[in-house]
Amino acid sequence: MKWLRPADPVARVERAAWAFLGAIAVVLLLLSIASSANYTSIVVAQENVYVVPSFRVAFTGIDSNGSLEADGSVTVTADFDIVNPSDRFLHATQVTYCGWIEDLPAETGLNTSRVASDVVLVQGASSRYFFRMICPPPSMPRNPIPARGNASVVVAYSMDRRSDPPSFAALQNITDYAAHVLGSATAAPWNHWALVFLSIDGVPPATSPTAGSYILKIHLIARQVGTYLV
Amino acid sequence: MALAAFLGLVAGYSAFYAVYPNMTVPSAGEASFGYLLILLFVTSVPAGFVTSNVQDGVVQVFLSIPFSIAVASVLSVSPIFIGVGAQADVLVYDVIHNGFFIFLLALFMDVIGGSVGLSFRERLIVRASARPPRVR
Numbered sequence: 580m581k582w583l584r585p586a587d588p589v590a591r592v593e594r595a596a597w598a599f600l601g602a603i604a605v606v607l608l609l610l611s612i613a614s615s616a617n618y619t620s621i622v623v624a625q626e627n628v629y630v631v632p633s634f635r636v637a638f639t640g641i642d643s644n645g646s647l648e649a650d651g652s653v654t655v656t657a658d659f660d661i662v663n664p665s666d667r668f669l670h671a672t673q674v675t676y677c678g679w680i681e682d683l684p685a686e687t688g689l690n691t692s693r694v695a696s697d698v699v700l701v702q703g704a705s706s707r708y709f710f711r712m713i714c715p716p717p718s719m720p721r722n723p724i725p726a727r728g729n730a731s732v733v734v735a736y737s738m739d740r741r742s743d744p745p746s747f748a749a750l751q752n753i754t755d756y757a758a759h760v761l762g763s764a765t766a767a768p769w770n771h772w773a774l775v776f777l778s779i780d781g782v783p784p785a786t787s788p789t790a791g792s793y794i795l796k797i798h799l800i801a802r803q804v805g806t807y808l809v
Numbered sequence: 810m811a812l813a814a815f816l817g818l819v820a821g822y823s824a825f826y827a828v829y830p831n832m833t834v835p836s837a838g839e840a841s842f843g844y845l846l847i848l849l850f851v852t853s854v855p856a857g858f859v860t861s862n863v864q865d866g867v868v869q870v871f872l873s874i875p876f877s878i879a880v881a882s883v884l885s886v887s888p889i890f891i892g893v894g895a896q897a898d899v900l901v902y903d904v905i906h907n908g909f910f911i912f913l914l915a916l917f918m919d920v921i922g923g924s925v926g927l928s929f930r931e932r933l934i935v936r937a938s939a940r941p942p943r944v945r
Contacts, residue, residue, distance in 0.1 A: 786838035
């Protein structure tokens with residue numbers, strides 16, 4: 580008869596525990612590396628995405644004298660070329676635009692009725708007056724922007740007498756002046772400002788109202804173009 | 810030391826997940842406290858089991874603190890390694906400051922889970938020694 584040592588259950592469980600710890604360590608290492616890569620790509624997108632804007636102002640209803648007729652309108656077409664050098668897919672979620680036209684009659688003293696509401700831009704010794712012509716509610720374009728690519732977001736804003744009679748009257752006055760003094764209704768300078776919000780795909784927005792500000796905004800990229808006149 | 814590094818990895822990853830839940834993998838709008846508790850407990854029990862005694866367990870729990878801070882700090886400054894972003898000191902301060910509760914929770918869970926693992930080991934030893942030897 581031969582006595583044998585019993586199989587050591589502690590050693591067996593210990594081996595299993597070490598194997599489990601090893602597996603968990605590998606999984607956690609992979610999760611940490613993936614988290615680091617994810618976080619880095621978000622920061623790259625936050626820092627490197629940029630917007631190349633272009634604005635076109637077009638009038639309809641210009642008569643032979645160059646004046647804007649009562650049934651005319653002005654349309655500002657904003658074209659935002661969004662360049663995305665990051666590895667993240669983006670979406671343009673919100674575009675806010677405001678456009679001011681230089682109030683040349685007010686500057687020259689020919690029509691001072693809008694001076695109180697105009698925005699004065701002081702440049703050295705001279706002052707320029709701007710009338711806020713278009714500032715609609717934000718638009719939600721939802722255009723996709725591919726990773727390591729670019730995409731155009733085009734938004735058009737129109738204004739006529741029906742949509743905003745006081746502003747249209749000011750526009751008529753300013754374009755009349757521009758047509759008669761500068762030779763073209765479109766000659767009056769504009770100041771464009773836009774704020775473009777882009778969301779980073781795959782980054783869930785923070786759901787907790789008590790979350791830190793760095794978490795609340797991290798899924799959004801905000802890019803401002805132009806100067807907001809106040 | 811290996812167990813301390815392992816517990817540090819768990820605590821560091823947990824702190825980073827708690828501070829930046831929507832940038833971690835898996836990502837979420839809000840850090841799941843349940844996920845953190847389960848992760849910390851499930852890892853601390855086997856770590857306690859393979860620890861041979863209470864003294865070693867206590868030492869490895871306290872040794873895991875610098876490891877956890879190092880892991881969370883490296884994760885939070887990771888964009889700087891490819892030349893993006895700046896202010897490493899601010900990022901490290903943020904993750905330690907905002908993740909302080911998780912570091913404390915990890916310590917607490919390591920002690921609790923480690924004790925459970927150790928007691929399981931003791932019971933197994935007692936049961937094995939009480940069992941009569943098998944005859945072949």
